[in-house]
Amino acid sequence: MSYRKAYLAAPLAALLPVQAAAQGIDETINTIFADYTGWYVSLIFADLPGTNFSWIALWLVVAALVFTFYFGAIQLRGFTHSIALVKGDYSDPDDAGEVSHFQALATALSGTVGLGNIAGVAVAVGIGGPGATFWMIVAGLFGMATKFTECTLGVKYRNEYPDGRVSGGPMYYMTKGFSERGLPGGKIFAILFCIFTILGALGGGNMFQANQAHAQLSGVLGEYPGWITGLLLAGVTFIVIVGGIKSIAQVTEKVVPFMGIFYVIVSVIILLMNFDMIGWAFGQIFMGAFTGLGVLGGFTGALIQGFRRAAFSNEAGIGSAAIAHSAVRTKEPVTEGYVALLEPFIDTVVICTMTALVIVITGVLNIDPETGLYVWNSEAGRISTEGEVAGVELTSAAYARAFSWFPAMLAIAVVLFAFSTMISWSYYGLKAWTYLLGEGAAKETTFKVIFCLFIIIGASANLGPVIDFSDAMLFSMAVVNVIALYFLMPIVKRELESYVSRLRSGEIKRFKS
Template sequence: MAQTAAPPEAMSIDQQVNNVFATVTGPFVNLIFAPLPGTSFPWIVLWLVVAASIFTVYFGLIQLRGFWHSIELVRGDYSDPNDAGEVSHFQALTTALSGTVGLGNIAGVAVAVGIGGPGATFWMILAGLLGMATKFTECTLGVKYRNEYPDGTVSGGPMYYMKKGFAERGKPGGRFLAVVFSIFCILGSLGGGNMFQANQAHAQIEGIVGDFPGWITGIIFAGVVFAVIVGGIKSIARVTEKVVPFMGILYVGAALIILLVNYDQIGAAFGAIFAGAFTGLGVAGGFVGALIQGFKRAAFSNEAGVGSAAIAHSAVRTKEPVTEGYVSLLEPFIDTVVICTMTALVITISGTLITDPETGLFVLNEAGTSIATVGDVSGVALTSAAFATGFSWFPYVLAVAVILFAFSTMISWSYYGLKAWTYLFGEGKTTELLFKVIFCIFVVIGAAASLGPVIDFSDAAIFAMAVVNISALYVLMPIVRRELASYNERLKSGAIKRFH
């Protein structure tokens, strides 16, 4: 018997807001994440993967040829402190990483492996490696077309290279694309880069201390976030250069210990990954299911092509745009190839997932008993269960990691949203302060409310940024190749010298 919908007066205010918002924005969300005909593969993921493949070929496997030089640049070997910009190569990298390394690495990978099987890991790694070329393209352009101001501050990102780069090439539409991108960036920063993070952090706190008012969590988070972001990108970079390495070392270190304890199973785990990638053995959906889940996780995790990282990398101290393109190569590698793969290996080796002989689906296993299908448990719970096989206390560490990941994501996305805001409404301390206050208000809202449809819309806005950004990258990639050829020639001839 069909249930009758509750009358509006019986719903909470949150529910009524959610229903109205879902009705208004639902078509847009469905459009962005719509699957390709006859598949469950979102077209936006294909859009990102195809672009990454094209840039990989166009720049001659730059992610492999330029990997060592990327490390040299991050170490500061070619850094001139007198160059224009606000942060070092290392700080720019950690700021961008803090916006991408987060819940997707913990929960998203678990869901991908749970649905697509261990084989999803192979396709996730491949998509991450391809995405390195996309990051190289967008971050080179971000530095080349940034605005540099007399007080030493800079503003850059897709909106600037759309406006200036299109004009340089005599192409129409650059200004329009810049405005559209900026609008989506602001919406994405307030939702997925802010409210969702605060909401999930509060959920983890409740899991430890029990019922706890969300508005209190929100106010605490808002206060800490404001204390960091009020100082601008330099303040954000000083925090992220400490928090991101700590998070990464803590998480990867725990994963490595579990892998070392179970070293005799590592070979079998890689065997399962390769077998699942190409044959889909034991996986519902087979080869296609593994490929879809792997590509989806990589695209949603490292944000290559979204354009957000180009905003952070634009603040770097350099006079050579290509140097930051090289540095940005490391971002998808660290985020997807290293951290996401560690999560997948631990889940595969731990035996947390087993195959249900009746359905062929992977199910969560605890003490040898199937307790729920992956679709019935959160990705965080699956990852927590996998790590708990090696450390009974790891769920507490995971809770701390989730809170730190949420915090670092918020401060990075505040900068992305701020630069889109000032592009639309002008530079100035008053304009910037207004956005920072608005951003912190949304932190409180996110922690205190149920915002499902709002989060869905903001996620769609983030990937709508990719539609606009990649369209621009196709137009501007000849400029990047010209910059790359010039830089490599001068580097080879010794015209570009080491400073350390």
């Protein structure tokens, strides 16, 4: 431990007498957690018979492909129009002061850009090898069509209340859309979706964030019990979501985008510093995508990890983004679909690829000099790394090779990203909760208190059970949401065709040239 670490860890030393007991609590939580959730995780990630390809990965891949073909590769032909919409070229000046396309996109992004891009990518590359990056990019590109579909529906079927509030999301398009098409079961889908959203909010939107924030903080400050981080994060979150101190959330919401931009700039600098190795890194990514380069499971190992982490990072098909995007002020729901398709592009294709390239280029993954293949650590179930670190610590180690100060900066970024994602997911979870139980101060406070308690559990548990449970809950949301999207995609097509024809005829005006 350096002097700096020792100095920073000094206040924690006072807690040493309780540390042993605390670690006991951590282990107990872990055991209970793994015991109670293990069966469900196994069910969600079960392999297809006779293969080692999980059915849920195939589920999302097929959905993304279906939406891509059904909407005629909207992510390619609509990309420039998406940019124009975000720039406000088609925004009516009379609507100024309302939620703009940019604001809806930025808020949705602050709920998705974060640990998935930093820790998730490291997990994918650590287990699936550099090749996982290729499949992550592919999943991101196809996932753009999924996001387009769900966010168009989110706006089309949102609820607008007399007091001006707007609420939308899959639960609304499931009930209203199914009813419009004369299909039964919309309400059941909505209820199931809400249950999974609540659990997803507590899992991926909460425990995973708290867990990785603790991992990063303990990497910088020295080891200390996870519940301390959990308690601190839970306390601040409690002040914001229960105490109504919105200024903290507002500050976070403004700082996080700049942290994201800073992260990308640092990544670009590292890549430029290693300019001569970029070609080699892309070679590793392409070769690894089809051969595995020594990774257990080879091609499918890389593919599954790539798809899993991409879905976890950009949330395409999960349905959460439809909640955030639904507040935009537009007369054309499909415009928000266009804007939302940029989300997986920014999140996965740009930011995740940056992280992956830095991890590969900086050489923190151990390569056997004789075979040129990655060294597999069968005990840990991943590629052997420098210091045998994984998750966010691997990303931190990679960036530290270029800039020794980066781990401290990353620790701050991770905590802020984690906090921002928690705030977003506490909102998504609350929307699902109130949809099921109705609105009311007592009901809302109950959810918020539960949410804060899960932060402590998440920070105390080990990486494995937390990641598995988080993924299982998010993918459960995707199961219900994607089925609903299949039923409702003809409505989106109708909206799209009408919009495109009016755009071509000049009926839809461009306000800025």
